[in-house]
Amino acid sequence: MADERLEATGLRILEDISALILHSHDLQETLDNIVQLVAKRIGTDVCSIYLLEQDGETLRLAATRGLSKSSVGRITMKISEGLSGLVVQQKGIVATDNAPLHPRYKYFPETKEERFNSFLGMPLLHRGNPIGVIVIQTREQRTFRQEEVSTLSTIAYQITSIVINAKLLDSIRRNEEERDRLERELEKLKSIGAPPGKTRKARGKERRSLHLMGTPVSSGFSVGKVAVIDHSVADGMEVATVRPTNEERHRFLMALEKARIETIYMEKRVAETLSKEDAAIFHTHLMILEDRGFIARVMDFIEQDYGAVRSVNEAVAHYVNAFSQMEDPYLRERSADMEDIRRRIISCLDGSCKPVPKLRERRIIVAREILPSDMATLDHDKILGIVTEKGDVNSHAAIMAKSLGIPAVVGVGGALQNLGLKDEVIVDGSSGHIYINPSAKIKEEYARLEADFSVRMRELEELRDVPAVTLDGEQVWLRANIGLLSDIRIAQANGAEGVGLYRTEFPYMTRSAFPSRDALFSLYRRVLEGFSPNPVTIRTLDIGGDKTLPYFPMPHEDNPFMGWRSIRVSLEREDIFRVQLAGILLASAHGKIKLMFPMVSSIGEIWQIKKIMNEVRGELTREGLPFDQNLELGIMVELPAAVQTAHILIREVDFFSIGTNDLIQYTMAADRNNPKVSRYYDPYQPAVLHSIKRVVDTATAAGKPVSICGEMAADPINAVLLFGMGIREFSLSAPSIPVVKQTIRALSSTMAEEVAREVLALESSGAVRAYLLDARARLGL
Numbered sequence: 001m002a003d004e005r006l007e008a009t010g011l012r013i014l015e016d017i018s019a020l021i022l023h024s025h026d027l028q029e030t031l032d033n034i035v036q037l038v039a040k041r042i043g044t045d046v047c048s049i050y051l052l053e054q055d056g057e058t059l060r061l062a063a064t065r066g067l068s069k070s071s072v073g074r075i076t077m078k079i080s081e082g083l084s085g086l087v088v089q090q091k092g093i094v095a096t097d098n099a100p101l102h103p104r105y106k107y108f109p110e111t112k113e114e115r116f117n118s119f120l121g122m123p124l125l126h127r128g129n130p131i132g133v134i135v136i137q138t139r140e141q142r143t144f145r146q147e148e149v150s151t152l153s154t155i156a157y158q159i160t161s162i163v164i165n166a167k168l169l170d171s172i173r174r175n176e177e178e179r180d181r182l183e184r185e186l187e188k189l190k191s192i193g194a195p196p197g198k199t200r201k202a203r204g205k206e207r208r209s210l211h212l213m214g215t216p217v218s219s220g221f222s223v224g225k226v227a228v229i230d231h232s233v234a235d236g237m238e239v240a241t242v243r244p245t246n247e248e249r250h251r252f253l254m255a256l257e258k259a260r261i262e263t264i265y266m267e268k269r270v271a272e273t274l275s276k277e278d279a280a281i282f283h284t285h286l287m288i289l290e291d292r293g294f295i296a297r298v299m300d301f302i303e304q305d306y307g308a309v310r311s312v313n314e315a316v317a318h319y320v321n322a323f324s325q326m327e328d329p330y331l332r333e334r335s336a337d338m339e340d341i342r343r344r345i346i347s348c349l350d351g352s353c354k355p356v357p358k359l360r361e362r363r364i365i366v367a368r369e370i371l372p373s374d375m376a377t378l379d380h381d382k383i384l385g386i387v388t389e390k391g392d393v394n395s396h397a398a399i400m401a402k403s404l405g406i407p408a409v410v411g412v413g414g415a416l417q418n419l420g421l422k423d424e425v426i427v428d429g430s431s432g433h434i435y436i437n438p439s440a441k442i443k444e445e446y447a448r449l450e451a452d453f454s455v456r457m458r459e460l461e462e463l464r465d466v467p468a469v470t471l472d473g474e475q476v477w478l479r480a481n482i483g484l485l486s487d488i489r490i491a492q493a494n495g496a497e498g499v500g501l502y503r504t505e506f507p508y509m510t511r512s513a514f515p516s517r518d519a520l521f522s523l524y525r526r527v528l529e530g531f532s533p534n535p536v537t538i539r540t541l542d543i544g545g546d547k548t549l550p551y552f553p554m555p556h557e558d559n560p561f562m563g564w565r566s567i568r569v570s571l572e573r574e575d576i577f578r579v580q581l582a583g584i585l586l587a588s589a590h591g592k593i594k595l596m597f598p599m600v601s602s603i604g605e606i607w608q609i610k611k612i613m614n615e616v617r618g619e620l621t622r623e624g625l626p627f628d629q630n631l632e633l634g635i636m637v638e639l640p641a642a643v644q645t646a647h648i649l650i651r652e653v654d655f656f657s658i659g660t661n662d663l664i665q666y667t668m669a670a671d672r673n674n675p676k677v678s679r680y681y682d683p684y685q686p687a688v689l690h691s692i693k694r695v696v697d698t699a700t701a702a703g704k705p706v707s708i709c710g711e712m713a714a715d716p717i718n719a720v721l722l723f724g725m726g727i728r729e730f731s732l733s734a735p736s737i738p739v740v741k742q743t744i745r746a747l748s749s750t751m752a753e754e755v756a757r758e759v760l761a762l763e764s765s766g767a768v769r770a771y772l773l774d775a776r777a778r779l780g781l
């Protein structure tokens with residue numbers, strides 16, 4: 001009972017600390033609030049936080065509840081003295097029930113510390129380096145219990161990130177204040193010496209420090225000067241002079257032809273520099289440029305004397321409007337393609353668009369949005385980072401940045417207004433922070449982060465070619481989740497041992513019509529060749545829900561996630577399914593394919609799939625075409641129905657792959673894309689964890705492999721838990737592979753099994769989260 005209370009207390013403290021972070025305004029206030037909270041909740045007489053000075057030798061009291069308030073900021077000690085110093089030196093816990101008797105005890109009269117007997121000190125470790133200490137003390141002599149130590153260690157972990165972030169923000173604020181002060185003084189000086197009216201101009205030339213935020217879409221840091229892509233001039237073109245209708249008609253048709261040629265050129269360039277799949281978007285552009293409906297719409301406006309320029313603007317506006325109102329985020333982003341087409345035609349009409357700047361040196365690109373033609377025109381090697389005002393994870397900027405491994409932040413309000421060619425910028429693609437003309441302090445901090453990041457990248461790179469084997473010799477397979485051909489390079493760079501999930505809908509999405517059997521065959525063959533001799537697990541089309549194809553209208557459904565999606569579409573539209581199966585079978589003659597079906601809910605579907613497969617095999621055999629006769633067939637376990645009948649389904653297939661993204665959504669009845677219910681969408685819910693365990697046990701008992709391919713596995717602590725549950729094959733987004741590999745290599749099976757056993761015995765997601773937070777700190781993850 002007491003333990004439960006304590007656990008509940010620990011959880012409440014964590015929740016409260018999270019609330020504190022949101023509500024505190026600066027580092028001092030945050031730390032003051034934390035010490036108050038911890039002392040009160042754990043019931044100790046003292047809680048103090050000491051932070052390590054820049055010299056790495058001196059600890060300074062930063063906040064306290066229980067010691068004399070006036071000693072805050074004044075008391076310092078070398079790490080070679082006092083119990084707190086010992087915590088730093090040892091980078092570990094120091095606990096005693098009689099502090100004054102401890103050989104390292106040091107008496108500070110200002111704190112009136114002699115009244116406290118028991119002492120528990122915990123280091124605040126950032127990437128393994130101490131940045132301070134949190135200490136709790138009581139008057140009575142008492143031994144701190146394991147649960148208290150564990151709660152404090154979790155708190156220490158949280159405080160560390162608060163301190164690091166708060167320090168960064170504090171230095172920005174100080175820098176801004178300092179800048180304002182200097183500006184005021186400058187102003188004073190100027191108003192003495194300079195004639196009135198000049199001050200404003202002078203101030204305009206000053207480079208301001210600013211901090212903006214956006215959505216991080218491609219991780220990493222970069223620092224550099226800016227190149228602005230500003231297409232706004234084209235927006236003002238509606239005032240162009242209108243010539244006679246037949247002349248405007250002719251001008252438009254000429255421009256259309258020119259735009260077509262440019263588009264073909266761009267497609268070629270992107271295919272060469274990125275991949276054919278990335279270039280396929282220009283195919284769609286060509287289709288629109290040749291679309292009779294589109295051309296007729298423009299012509300209509302021209303007939304009404306709008307002039308060619310305005311007519312194009314009006315016609316495109318119609319499409320942009322229609323796209324931007326679509327529910328599907330992918331299609332919404334396609335309004336950017338219409339905008340791109342508009343710009344291309346108009347620039348061909350009168351050359352009014354500013355060309356994309358030619359980068360002479362490496363720069364951070366700042367734009368309202370990056371459109372496909374920018375992607376085609378820019379020199380990728382010269383892009384240091386990307387900052388855009390518009391866009392989300394589906395935007396071209398995001399896709400391009402990820403493909404190229406360039407740090408990028410999108411949705412940064414005010415980026416164009418606040419950034420100029422002379423500005424220096426830090427782009428933090430991992431957290432979404434943008435620092436404009438940062439202070440020396442922030443630059444220093446980022447230089448350190450960047451150095452850490454590159455050291456870490458180097459360490460991880462060294463891991464690329466070593467196997468993921470635990471300390472006691474258990475082999476784990478780490479494969480990649482891929483979608484586009486450009487993912488192959490990223491997966492290879494991260495040491496993926498084949499593909500555990502190839503989401504085949506992406507190549508369908510970037511096309512303008514269903515691909516043919518031969519197009520699919522050559523696409524799948526290229527993927528296979530990229531990973532040979534490792535296997536590629538191809539998942540058949542998983543459309544519906546949040547994934548739609550521009551050329552395949554889905555019926556309106558009140559509840560698309562519960563509706564006509566995935567294998568249900570394939571089994572009803574056999575024509576589409578058969579073409580895909582044939583493409584896959586043909587490719588199977590060129591490498592190791594494993595074939596996987598999504599969203600299976602009953603054995604009847606597997607029978608139906610097998611029947612169709614046999615017919616397709618028969619057709620290929622009749623044509624005399626070779627394919628793998630022993631192709632392994634598996635299903636994704638994503639539905640509670642599949643979990644419940646796993647023992648039946650496993651008899652019919654060669655492997656299972658657990659798709660936790662959907663399994664969580666369907667188990668918890670919580671839409672994976674709806675922030676309103678995100679707190680229900682929780683991988684740590686016992687309902688989810690026991691489902692996973694059940695599926696793993698069923699497959700293992702049947703002697704068949706089971707892998708996991710949902711996002712959940714990308715977090716190293718979750719990988720420990722899942723390994724402990726018996727999973728030996730993980731399919732991850734490629735950049736997560738090295739970190740998970742590092743974790744696996746430092747792991748023993750016994751340790752992981754203990755984590756899994758203890759987690760599965762917990763009854764709430766909160767308890768699982770707290771346990772894993774603690775385990776994360778214990779395992780140094």
Ligand code: PEP
Binds near residue numbers: 542660662710711
């Ligand atoms: C899943 O559902 O966990 C999964 C991997 O598939 P997707 O995210 O493509 O639905």
Ligand code: MG
Binds near residue numbers: 662
């Ligand atoms: Mg899924």
